Amino acid sequence: MPLHDAEARRLYDQAAGLAGIGAWECVLATEQLTWTDGVYDLFGLPRGSTLHRPSTVDLYSNESRAEMERLRAGMIRTGQGFVLDARIIAADGEDRWMRLSAAVSHSQNRPTRIFGAKQNITSEKHMWQGLRRLAYSDPLTGLANRRAFEAQLSELRHSPADSAAIGALALVDLDMFKPINDRFGHAAGDECLRQVALRLEATLSDAVMIARLGGDEFALLLCSRAGWPAILRRLDHALAALAQPVAWNGRLIEISASIGVTTLLPGRLHETDRSFAEADSALYVAKASGRNRLHLFGDPLRSQANGEAVLRQALATG
Known part of the structure; x- marks a missing residue:
């Protein structure tokens, strides 16, 4: 039985919430950000609040910020997307890990926007860190x-x-x-x-x-x-x-x-x-x-x- 657009969106939002995942987009000419609710929740920001890229980037740990900016510049230059596990300190003060997936779209052979997904993987990271402590x-x-x-x-x-x-x-x-x-x-x-x-x-x-x-x-x-x-x-x-x-x-x-x-x-x-x-x-x-x-x-x-x-x-x- 085919789903109507509204029903499909509702099911997608439910699944995304369970997975702790959200979508994002950035227009390169203006650096205007668009986030779905899952990304707002991940960063501890009120849903629908105004976004400023410098402020959101400041929520990355120093090491993750430097690596993200390096990969972002390389993606815009080469057109090759990337996946990065990054550590952030959310606006509510909580230390979290996210899996950042990114790709770039072009218009007339010029990069115009970058987009992707951000997923909360804090529990996964803690599990692997615990296993590593046990192993070592x-x-x-x-x-x-x-x-x-x-x-x-x-x-x-x-x-x-x-x-x-x-x-x-x-x-x-x-x-x-x-x-x-x-x-x-x-x-x-x-x-x-x-x-x-x-x-x-x-x-x-x-x-x-x-x-x-x-x-x-x-x-x-x-x-x-x-x-x-x-x-x-x-x-x-x-x-x-x-x-x-x-x-x-x-x-x-x-x-x-x-x-x-x-x-x-x-x-x-x-x-x-x-x-x-x-x-x-x-x-x-x-x-x-x-x-x-x-x-x-x-x-x-x-x-x-x-x-x-x-x-x-x-x-x-x-």
């Missing part, structure tokens, strides 16, 4: 997980080198963690891991990233313009914090950790496997030297009595 975070401690840590290392490979900054990759491993689980139970072990995460975040709050790789192993990405002495002081502070007992069911559980660290040289940021291997080797030396200590990859193994002093001297001059 450790559920026990709330820290980044191995996948997120390796992704961060990969991003460093494509970042311009900062010759004034010293980078370090450190691996942290709890000492004698299995006996804690065996004696007090896994719930106590989980509390120790959570406390380790909190203490690392408190003492290394300016770290590029802190992650739990799995089990009782954590990883740190550090950067300092003050050189190795500053990095050493921060790691020493973290080591002391990790050696404090953990309160559990009215008892104090003694814990400590060992740390292996290696430099992240600008010319070797692509060698992530090598950096991990060096930090892991340094961690092994720290544990073999008596645990509850820090060892820098490449520092010769010395006696336990003077090991830390030698390490401090090596870092201060390295």
Whole structure:
């Protein structure tokens, strides 16, 4: 049964409202805007109110505004439409995401108007952001997980080198963690891991990233313009914090950790496997030297009595 125009429009408006979508048009000669109700609602503006393009563009986040203007200019120049997920701060103050679809029409081979659709995709964005957090975070401690840590290392490979900054990759491993689980139970072990995460975040709050790789192993990405002495002081502070007992069911559980660290040289940021291997080797030396200590990859193994002093001297001059 064919629909009359009014009935078809009513059904379309209902569907558009459910989908959070609206249509828009801009006359290029005058920049006059025309919106349907769905776009007014998306931007938090009264339906039918007067529109001024500069004011509506100001509702875009800075990054989304710059990208939208770039794509808009390219579309007018080439005639190729685009789709952009843009973040806006609506007039009612609500942070929203919209999917902007755009095309251009011509008259006598000249662009005369641009038009398209704008859809509220805030719920979709939040869903994907939540899934991403689940995929890249450790559920026990709330820290980044191995996948997120390796992704961060990969991003460093494509970042311009900062010759004034010293980078370090450190691996942290709890000492004698299995006996804690065996004696007090896994719930106590989980509390120790959570406390380790909190203490690392408190003492290394300016770290590029802190992650739990799995089990009782954590990883740190550090950067300092003050050189190795500053990095050493921060790691020493973290080591002391990790050696404090953990309160559990009215008892104090003694814990400590060992740390292996290696430099992240600008010319070797692509060698992530090598950096991990060096930090892991340094961690092994720290544990073999008596645990509850820090060892820098490449520092010769010395006696336990003077090991830390030698390490401090090596870092201060390295």
